[in-house]
Every structure is written in C-alpha cells, then in structure tokens.
Amino acid sequence: MSTPRFALREISVRYGGVVAVDRVSFDIAAGSIVGLIGPNGAGKTSLLDAITGYTRCTGQVELDGHRIGDLSAHQRARLGVGRTFQSGELFEDLTVAENVLVGSYRGSLRGFLGEIFRLRQRTPPPVVRTVLDQLGIAEIADQLVESLSTGHRQLVAVARALVSEPRILMLDEPAAGLDSAESAAFGSVLRGLAAGGHTVLLVDHDMDLVLGVSDHIEVIDFGVTIASGHPSQVRADRRVIEAYLASDEAVDDVLDDHHMADDVADDVEGHDRG
Ligand SMILES: Nc1ncnc2c1ncn2[C@@H]1O[C@H](COP(=O)(O)OP(=O)(O)O)[C@@H](O)[C@H]1O
Numbered sequence: 001m002s003t004p005r006f007a008l009r010e011i012s013v014r015y016g017g018v019v020a021v022d023r024v025s026f027d028i029a030a031g032s033i034v035g036l037i038g039p040n041g042a043g044k045t046s047l048l049d050a051i052t053g054y055t056r057c058t059g060q061v062e063l064d065g066h067r068i069g070d071l072s073a074h075q076r077a078r079l080g081v082g083r084t085f086q087s088g089e090l091f092e093d094l095t096v097a098e099n100v101l102v103g104s105y106r107g108s109l110r111g112f113l114g115e116i117f118r119l120r121q122r123t124p125p126p127v128v129r130t131v132l133d134q135l136g137i138a139e140i141a142d143q144l145v146e147s148l149s150t151g152h153r154q155l156v157a158v159a160r161a162l163v164s165e166p167r168i169l170m171l172d173e174p175a176a177g178l179d180s181a182e183s184a185a186f187g188s189v190l191r192g193l194a195a196g197g198h199t200v201l202l203v204d205h206d207m208d209l210v211l212g213v214s215d216h217i218e219v220i221d222f223g224v225t226i227a228s229g230h231p232s233q234v235r236a237d238r239r240v241i242e243a244y245l246a247s248d249e250a251v252d253d254v255l256d257d258h259h260m261a262d263d264v265a266d267d268v269e270g271h272d273r274g
C-alpha cells in the first residue's frame with residue numbers, strides 16, 4: 001500500500017482536565033476528501049488545531065510519511081498544511097484579491113500589512129488569478145470583502161488557503177451561513193479541487209454537503225471516533241444517528257411533544273449533553 005498523503009496516529013488533545021480529542025487515528029489518501037463530522041463540542045476544531053500546530057497534542061501527525069508533529073504551525077504551513085478558520089478572519093477593508101494575496105505571502109502577517117500599500121500597486125502573482133478562477137470568484141477580485149455575501153466570503157477564505165498551494169487543505173465549517181443552493185455550489189467546487197489532485201479534510205455541520213462530497217467519513221463524539229467509512233455506511237450507523245439526535249434540541253422537543261415511546265426517549269436522554 002502506498003503512503004497516505006496524511007496520517008494521524010492516536011492524537012489526543014487536553015485542555016486542563018478536559019480531554020477534547022481522545023486517541024483519534026485515520027489516514028487521508030492523496031486526492032481524496034475526508035469529511036470529519038460530530039456534534040457541537042465533539043472536538044473537531046481541536047483536532048484541526050492539533051494537526052495544524054495551533055494547539056498541543058500527543059500522538060503523531062504525518063505528511064507524506066514525514067512526522068511533522070514537533071514542528072510549529074508556521075513550519076507545518078510551509079510544508080503544505082493549509083487551513084481555514086471557523087470564524088473566517090478576512091480583512092474587511094481589503095479587496096478579495098488582496099485577501100487572497102495574504103495567503104501567498106511568505107513573511108509575517110505584520111510584514112504583509114506593512115507592505116500592503118506597496119503590494120497593491122503591483123500585479124498580483126499569477127497563482128492568485130488561478131485560484132480565483134478555480135473557485136469561480138474572479139469577477140469579484142476587486143470588490144472589498146466588507147461588501148460580500150456570506151457565500152462569497154467563504155470562497156475567499158478557501159482561496160486564501162489554496163493560494164499557498166497546500167499539500168492538504170483543512171476546512172473548518174466552510175459552509176456555515178450558506179443556503180442550500182450556495183452549499184451545493186460549494187460542494188461542486190470541492191469536488192473540482194479533488195479532481196484536480198487536491199487533498200481535503202472537511203469539517204462541516206451541513207450533512208448534505210459533507211456526506212455528498214466526501215470519499216470517506218470520520219465521525220467523532222466527545223473526542224472519540226464513533227464511526228468511519230463510506231458516507232452511505234456512516235449515514236445508516238445507529239451511533240451516528242443517536243449522536244446527532246441527542247445534540248439537536250429541536251428533535252428533543254418533538255420527542256417530548258409527541259410522548260415518544262419510552263425506549264426512544266430513554267435512548268435520547270442517555271445521550272443528552274445538556
Ligand atoms: N481553548 C480551550 N480551552 C478549554 N476547553 C476548550 C478549548 N477549546 C475547546 N474546548 C473544549 O473542548 C471540547 C471540544 O471543542 P471543539 O474542538 O471546539 O469542538 P467542535 O469543533 O467539534 O465543536 C469542548 O468541550 C470545548 O468546550
């Protein structure tokens with residue numbers, strides 16, 4: 001078997017007494033999309049932070065067979081670990097192209113901001129244009145981010161991560177705030193990236209998106225892997241259904257209203273996270 005693009009071995013993250021990620025292991029093959037799902041607080045962002053070097057962890061992280069777990073976030077990024085952040089973090093008063101340019105800048109962010117006025121006088125490197133084209137946002141290159149829709153913002157965040165030409169791209173809730181049509185369009189963009197050889201770890205709450213675009217799914221709950229496999233297998237997995245039912249207060253309310261059979265109610269209560 002060939003070396004996977006990316007491998008996690010027994011990754012654990014602790015915050016004081018809280019075990020946010022508990023010995024999670026999986027591989028990501030080059031050119032594939034792996035979806036990481038789980039209820040709120042399951043440990044998804046903590047795992048991405050551990051992989052990218054933003055939080056301390058135990059276990060091993062391997063990129064193309066090389067251990068990168070002892071490197072800084074900056075060193076991992078240089079080796080090709082790209083990511084977006086859950087909260088977006090775009091520069092509102094810069095244009096789309098300028099925001100994307102930030103991702104290609106090799107120096108410090110402070111250095112970039114110091115140079116932005118000089119940089120914007122120059123023609124951006126060709127990779128900026130290529131990435132904007134790939135994501136279908138070339139026509140908004142000169143718009144200020146503050147004027148953009150949520151859908152466009154999410155694409156700009158992905159573009160900014162892509163422009164560094166990462167070997168693996170980690171996306172934390174890129175479809176947050178998208179309507180179902182925007183989310184479907186975003187799914188097509190992701191499949192296009194994978195078809196072009198990109199490797200993606202996708203975290204999102206939009207089940208239609210994640211189950212629709214991923215080649216493989218990993219499900220975590222309370223930091224522990226509870227299921228993994230093809231999207232069709234995971235969709236039918238009882239533990240996965242229970243984890244999502246219990247995390248959804250609206251579903252609890254419906255169950256209460258309809259005085260559901262005791263065994264179902266017990267099941268849900270057993271997984272209540274309060
Ligand atoms: N910086 C932190 N300090 C302490 N606890 C944290 C911190 N970040 C996350 N947690 C806790 O770790 C658990 C996992 O959180 P997180 O990784 O954000 O989950 P998810 O992204 O799946 O919603 C939660 O119990 C959360 O409260």
Ligand SMILES: [Mg+2]
Binds near residue numbers: 044045046086
């Ligand atoms: Mg999160």
